[in-house]
Amino acid sequence: MIRDITFNDTEDICNIYNEYIKNTIITFEEQPVEVEEMKNRISEVVQNYPWLVYEENKKVIGYAYATRWKARSAYEHTVECTFYLEKNYTGKGIGSKLSEELIKRLKEKSIHSIIYGIALPNDASIALSEKFGFKKIGHFKEVGYKFNKWIDVGYWELIL
Numbered sequence: 001m002i003r004d005i006t007f008n009d010t011e012d013i014c015n016i017y018n019e020y021i022k023n024t025i026i027t028f029e030e031q032p033v034e035v036e037e038m039k040n041r042i043s044e045v046v047q048n049y050p051w052l053v054y055e056e057n058k059k060v061i062g063y064a065y066a067t068r069w070k071a072r073s074a075y076e077h078t079v080e081c082t083f084y085l086e087k088n089y090t091g092k093g094i095g096s097k098l099s100e101e102l103i104k105r106l107k108e109k110s111i112h113s114i115i116y117g118i119a120l121p122n123d124a125s126i127a128l129s130e131k132f133g134f135k136k137i138g139h140f141k142e143v144g145y146k147f148n149k150w151i152d153v154g155y156w157e158l159i160l
Contacts, residue, residue: 002101005051005063010038012060013053016086025119025151026084028144049079050105054094061086064098066106069115077112083128095128103132107160114160119144120152129156 005013018032033041045051051065062085069078081102083095106114116134118125134156142150 001055002052002097003055005042005046005053005065007039007042009053009060009063010035010042013042013063014038016060016063016084019087020084025144025146025149026122026125028119028146028151030146049109050102052098052101052105054085054098061089062094062098064095064102066102066111066114069113077110078115079106079111079113080115080117081106083125090124095124096131099128099132103158103160112160114158116156116158118154118156120154126154126156129158132158134158 014033014035017027017038020026021029021032042051045065045067048068049066052063053060054062062083064081064083066079066081069075069080083098085094103114114134116125116129118129120139135158136154137157138155140153140155143153144151
């Protein structure tokens with residue numbers, strides 16, 4: 001079931017996200033995020049944009065949200081989106097369901113452009129974005145450094 005996030009979901013969100021921090025290059029954060037910090041992030045996002053969770057058996061197993069792309073006023077109709085799934089639930093269509101609902105909600109908010117930054121390589125995220133019509137618009141070489149290696153980042157965009 002997809003629904004809006006609540007603060008009761010914060011611990012599950014931290015557990016999902018911190019797994020990516022500790023074990024992948026998908027996020028460039030390097031220190032686990034504490035529950036109170038995540039609550040602050042959630043509060044900031046939901047003031048203006050959707051933060052969705054996918055819940056199964058009363059447990060959050062995935063989430064997606066959008067944030068403002070840049071602070072300048074001319075960017076107000078552009079957002080950046082983010083998706084994370086518990087590692088045992090990838091490849092089961094949950095990312096697609098979250099994507100579909102997030103895109104629908106962003107259209108309702110008159111968002112014009114969605115940007116999706118992907119640390120590379122990441123075939124699953126690329127496939128998910130392109131399934132929904134995102135097109136690759138940029139590739140930055142070696143802009144992140146984590147786990148003693150340089151990481152590229154690609155950017156995909158969907159015009160609504």
